[in-house]
Amino acid sequence: xxxxxxxxxxxxxxxxxxxxxxxxxxxxxxxxxxxxxxxxxxxxxxxxxxxxxxxxxxxxxxxxxxxxxxxxxxxxxxxxxxxxxxxxxxxxxxxxxxxxxxxxxxxxxxxxxxxxxxxxxxxxxxxxxxxxxxxxxxxxxxxxxxxxxxxxxxxxxxxxxxxxxxxxxxxxxxxxxxxxxxxxxxxxxxxxxxxxxxxxxxxxxxxxxxxxxxxxxxxxxxxx
Numbered sequence: 001x002x003x004x005x006x007x008x009x010x011x012x013x014x015x016x017x018x019x020x021x022x023x024x025x026x027x028x029x030x031x032x033x034x035x036x037x038x039x040x041x042x043x044x045x046x047x048x049x050x051x052x053x054x055x056x057x058x059x060x061x062x063x064x065x066x067x068x069x070x071x072x073x074x075x076x077x078x079x080x081x082x083x084x085x086x087x088x089x090x091x092x093x094x095x096x097x098x099x100x101x102x103x104x105x106x107x108x109x110x111x112x113x114x115x116x117x118x119x120x121x122x123x124x125x126x127x128x129x130x131x132x133x134x135x136x137x138x139x140x141x142x143x144x145x146x147x148x149x150x151x152x153x154x155x156x157x158x159x160x161x162x163x164x165x166x167x168x169x170x171x172x173x174x175x176x177x178x179x180x181x182x183x184x185x186x187x188x189x190x191x192x193x194x195x196x197x198x199x200x201x202x203x204x205x206x207x208x209x210x211x212x213x214x215x216x217x218x219x220x221x222x223x224x
Contacts, residue, residue: 016053016065016110017075019133022103024049024076027140028083029091034144038084044140045080046073051136056111056128060118097196101159105188108133108160109181112167122168129164130157155195158202163188 027048031041050066050073057064066072083091111132115125134157137149150157163184170180194200 016107017071019103019107019110020049020053020066020072021075021079022099023052023107023136024079025083025091026096026100026103026137028080029088029096030140030144030146032083032088038080041084042077042080044143045076045083047143048136048140049076049079051139052107052111052132052134053136055135056115056132059131060115060120060128062114062118094196098193101189101192101196102185104133104156104160104192105163105185108163108188109167109184112164112184113171113177113181116168116171122172125171126161126164126168129167130160133160133164153199153201155191155200155202159188159192159195162191 024045027044027046028041031044036044053065056062108129110129112125112129114132115128116122120128134150140146141148166184166187167181170177170184173180
């Protein structure tokens with residue numbers, strides 16, 4: 001357990017605060033655009049900022065990170081105050097999407113690295129990175145009654161999975177953590193940025209092909 005605490009400082013502490021602040025910003029902005037009170041802005045900032053990390057810590061058996069860290073909740077409240085004092089039009093456009101991409105990939109690396117430090121096997125550790133990067137946004141959207149962030153057409157979860165996978169691979173190969181974590185974050189961010197810029201997406205489920213397959217199975221005569 002002591003080793004885990006050593007591994008997570010200082011670089012991952014920085015990634016942690018970056019991810020929390022960016023996700024808190026997206027949560028507060030949704031509440032602001034719905035003309036909610038400051039208390040609601042702060043609530044959305046907090047649940048979006050810490051949601052993924054909280055689920056991760058509960059699953060891997062770690063102390064919930066923001067309970068013992070005085071800076072995390074304070075950062076969420078500061079972001080909520082910033083949104084409260086500024087016009088929402090300042091945050092419109094692609095800038096927030098790119099900032100969200102930074103938080104997404106940084107948080108995915110943080111989640112995977114922390115899971116590995118707690119002895120989680122590689123594949124579940126990678127999945128913990130994806131959970132860390134995406135669950136806060138999912139909780140935000142569910143509470144706000146909006147379409148889930150997971151339903152975005154362009155690559156989103158895939159970018160988190162890339163960063164998380166490269167982080168776990170770097171740990172497995174015992175690469176220097178500063179290089180591994182930074183490279184994993186930048187790789188996922190590059191993919192997410194390309195998806196935003198060029199509307200990249202994975203192939204969607206093909207309803208017509210599925211129907212054709214079902215018809216083909218029905219046309220096959222039953223065996224005697």
